[in-house]
Amino acid sequence: MAELLRQAWAVARKDLVLELRTRTALVSAVVFTALVLTLFNFGRDPTAVPTLDLAPTVLWVTFTFAAMLTLNRAFQLELENQALEGLLVSPLSRTSLYWGKLIANLAFVAVVDAVGLPLFVLFFNVSVSRVLLPLVGVIALATLGFVAVGTLFSALVIRTRFAELLLLVILLPFLLPPLIGAVQVTARLLAGRPLSESVGYLKLLAAYDIVFVSLASFLFRFTVDE
């Protein structure tokens, strides 16, 4: 297990260094988040639909598509000089490779979420100070599920044509359960309802994370091996 984690960290650290140096996916995702929130802010009629009814959906749709921008990058950088082939020939376990990509993707999406949440508060004028901790918890739970599945599928489509489009098409149906859970919990939190009302959805998010992190860790080898 120590070797597995050591190798996973080596992969994750390499991806983080590469992203910090090129800033390709991160800047795109952050700008995308800001633009979408701005568009939703000016493209809605606040007198027609109450802000609180719309805000949770806007937040999670924005986070979902922004996450996809960073997920696309995860394996594209391994096509550079066919580094992926080098990884597959090395003693690096497939599980370590998956976990390394998962850790790096979680870090990227966390940055996007960290930038997106204040912008969301600003544009939608919602108060999150009382529910910040549970809200961050929900974001963390849902993000882990998103990224676990997204990392698996980004490896699956990387050798195909139109990989970005294909990732969207096959990933979105799998994101429905955590998306529904996250929107429902966020709506209740922003409405000032007690967290106990959302226990069912929180269990759904936690179960989704456990099932898909385990399943993706197991299935990953079948997506990268020739």
Added chain:
Amino acid sequence: MLSIEGLRHVYGPVVALDNVSFMLAPGQTLAIFGPNGAGKTTLVKVLAGLIRPQRGTVRVDGGRRAIGWIGHESHLYDHLTVRENLLFWASLYGVPAAAREARAAGVAERLGLADRVERPVWSLSRGLAQRAAIARALIHDPRVLLLDEPFTGLDLAAAAELRVLLGELRGAGRTLVLATHNVDEGVELATHVAFQRRGRIVHFAPRGGRDAAQVADAYRRAMSDG
């Protein structure tokens, strides 16, 4: 030791490997010659563990950790420096943390890259990038080195240096497999010579005292038969 037995691999109607078997002991170097499409790259990728053959077995003493592979691509990350690339690959191959810097400096020095280790790979010329790729393959001091067209992109001086280096590795008891379509390349390094045609090894023998011209003559005859 490297041994393969009864390898077969097809891509649709194309037979890339057809009942390929041989065995190499430490210190032996096999030069595999064949025209484009003969199956040399498939053979090297099977030996490296990148492609699982549809039939047959590959045995390498020491497993994946014992293999170094130089393919058509460098497997290097353009936005990392040469040193960062070498340290990353050293960590994947289980080189102890305390020894990685020294090992990276050693192979860089050996490949004439000592004054360029802090340069990002994207800034290197093709020849220097090829040297860096060779350094990457040697970072864990592999017992078996697989080389697929390793002289591509090297100028005459660098190619001569590579021959000297490969000669040293052979002298140090390493097993080398060199695949190329150019009979003039690497013949003097080989202890054994094989000709591959349409996936089949049509000639496998010790080189003996044959020089490049004699091997080229035997190659032409083998390729024209049947």
